[in-house]
Amino acid sequence: MIHEEKLGHYCGVAGVFSESLTNIPVKLFFPLFSLQHRGQESAGIAYRKEDKTVSYRDLGMVSQVLSKYLDGERMSHCGIGHVRYSTHGGNKLENAQPLLVSCNKGDIALAHNGNLTNTQPLKEELVSAGAIFQTTSDSELILHMISHSRKPTFQEALVESLQKIEGAYSLVLLHDDTMITVRDPWGFRPLYIGKKDGMTVVGSETCALDILQITDYREVEPGEIIITDQYGSRSSFLTPKKRNHCAFELIYFARPDSDVYNINVYHQRKKLGKELAIRDEEFFAQTGKEDTIVVPVPDSGNSAALGYAEQAGLPFELGMTRNHYTGRSFIMPTTAERELVVRMKLHPVRKTIAGKRIILVDDSLVRGTTAKILVKLMKEAGAREVHLRLSSPEIRWPCFFGIDIPTRQELISNTLTPDEIANFIDADSVTFLTIEDLQHSLDSPESYCFACFTGEYPIRVPLKQTERERTLRDTKEHQ
Structure with missing residues (x-):
């Protein structure tokens, strides 16, 4: 499939x-x-x-x-x-x-x-x-x-x-x-x-x-x-x-120039990027910022990356270009085919990437297969380090209100911690926006649905028993 x-x-x-x-x-x-x-x-x-x-x-x-x-x-x-x-x-x-x-x-x-x-x-x-x-x-x-x-x-x-x-x-x-x-x-x-x-x-x-x-x-x-x-x-x-607006409209789905829930999407995504940068202040206090650039995964990471760069005081670089004529991205049956699909769509700018520490910003992480290939592309282009930053919390639960989210077993954050994900995709680190960060960025967080992050659904949903069961990560955390 x-x-x-x-x-x-x-x-x-x-x-x-x-x-x-x-x-x-x-x-x-x-x-x-x-x-x-x-x-x-x-x-x-x-x-x-x-x-x-x-x-x-x-x-x-x-x-x-x-x-x-x-x-x-x-x-x-x-x-x-x-x-x-x-x-x-x-x-x-x-x-x-x-x-x-x-x-x-x-x-x-x-x-x-x-x-x-x-x-x-x-x-x-x-x-x-x-x-x-x-x-x-x-x-x-x-x-x-x-x-x-x-x-x-x-x-x-x-x-x-x-x-x-x-x-x-x-x-x-x-x-x-x-x-x-x-x-x-x-x-x-x-x-x-x-x-x-x-x-x-x-x-x-x-x-x-x-x-x-x-x-x-x-x-x-x-x-x-x-x-x-x-x-x-x-x-x-x-x-x-009780209002339960879908937070993912602001994180990823809506067009950046649109207003949804009476909020401008572009400016909200910049706020999410700024929240990520604030979370990284301790990271930079320990490592410094020399030869560090912020690169978005186009186009989904563009707005958040701009906000991150502004808050962190780092250069924003379009270190990756997107071919807009390839259609939608799919997970193919083999690793080689998956990599080819990503290479057809996204291309690193080698002169921008080489020798730099990359803060790679995207909106979310689902299965991790594309992220693994993107990190490989960055390192092939000469990146010294690649640190993946996601402008959404970890997705760990299915949605019943319109998002096509895979089963809990397919979601990488149900199997691996951020550190384990970094090891899996060969990144130097992986950081997600926390739910608290997301809520802090919103004027009325009590009016939003966060069920895909928390599993706390605002209304009754037909959750299958297999989707209610603990995941491997749940089991690890309860041991």
């Missing part, structure tokens, strides 16, 4: 409602293109065409799947779009979104970012009632619940359905000629809404609104349901819950 080495992104959603007829597919193309980093496996749109909803979705990038809509006029009032990374259900065409159904409530299209945690019991109940599922995605469950509801109106059926589901869901739906925007009551996933020139636009991040030059925007509140139609926008709210 081929696995991705980096943590998998969730998905990205977008929606557009225009008071006047406009070329909705084109209006959707650019926000989805801006959200491409959130999902590279499939893309799709659904929009109103006269008195019916039509959709097109396929496997591939936005430019591959949706560029045909840049030619010609397809006038409409509303549409939604989606880019997908398969966190639940696998990479199959039938799981591409938006999902579209015609049922007793009318035409409904849905784009979903996140994962539901109580899918299994709800699905079993629906199947026993005669529901036929066409996908393996948990997103389809929401459509079945709406269609099976006995409430007299769509909006009442939607609210009843949402009150039964748990987990992470930022949703954009079309119901006939109406656009509906929903964010779960915990606020796990980010979602923004903005307006300009009679047009209302929704996107997972603010970069999706920026591309349309929308500056009048706000965060969709946790638990908020926004109905947008020819009469304007109006809100209602689900029962409020």
Whole structure:
């Protein structure tokens, strides 16, 4: 099996409602293109065409799947779009979104970012009632619940359905000629809404609104349901819950120029790098800073490395370049193949690296396979020492709210301590940001979910017994 080495992104959603007829597919193309980093496996749109909803979705990038809509006029009032990374259900065409159904409530299209945690019991109940599922995605469950509801109106059926589901869901739906925007009551996933020139636009991040030059925007509140139609926008709210924003949006997932949770991602990542440098003050007091440079792993480590260099008073150097045309990085079956994939993507700048002590900054460590190759590349380029610094705490638990995190057994921090990891990847040292450092960098740390670091989940999750068991490192630490 081929696995991705980096943590998998969730998905990205977008929606557009225009008071006047406009070329909705084109209006959707650019926000989805801006959200491409959130999902590279499939893309799709659904929009109103006269008195019916039509959709097109396929496997591939936005430019591959949706560029045909840049030619010609397809006038409409509303549409939604989606880019997908398969966190639940696998990479199959039938799981591409938006999902579209015609049922007793009318035409409904849905784009979903996140994962539901109580899918299994709800699905079993629906199947026993005669529901036929066409996908393996948990997103389809929401459509079945709406269609099976006995409430007299769509909006009442939607609210009843949402009150039964748990987990992470930022949703954009079309119901006939109406656009509906929903964010779960915990606020796990980010979602923004903005307006300009009679047009209302929704996107997972603010970069999706920026591309349309929308500056009048706000965060969709946790638990908020926004109905947008020819009469304007109006809100209602689900029962409020304790906020649990995903910290990894700020550490890695979101685009640096975006705002999520009303925080600028770039500046937050610089703060994380500064926290790392503060943690290293004792290290430098013992070793000095001569011939030491800070090098990011592009592009994920760029912002944190800048913050680290500023705080430590060290030169920031782009000592590694990235080939942007190689696609996503995967763990290949053999060591030689894995190394070749990394070498295709990342290249050290030998003249910058040679003879220097390298502070190599990246966002996180999953299995450690890529880090091992990166350290080797640095040393081949003449680095005197390589010290790996990670701007997130150790990842030790699976996520049930949208991140594609491997099993506990596959996560290197469940097997090895930082010192043991350094020995494994042949680095001179490895330091992670602590949870306390991460919380210190946030204005309201009590509003965030840290479950992938701590195992303390904010809501009930379907954790398998094998995932609850102690890891090798747990056993060592309890001996």
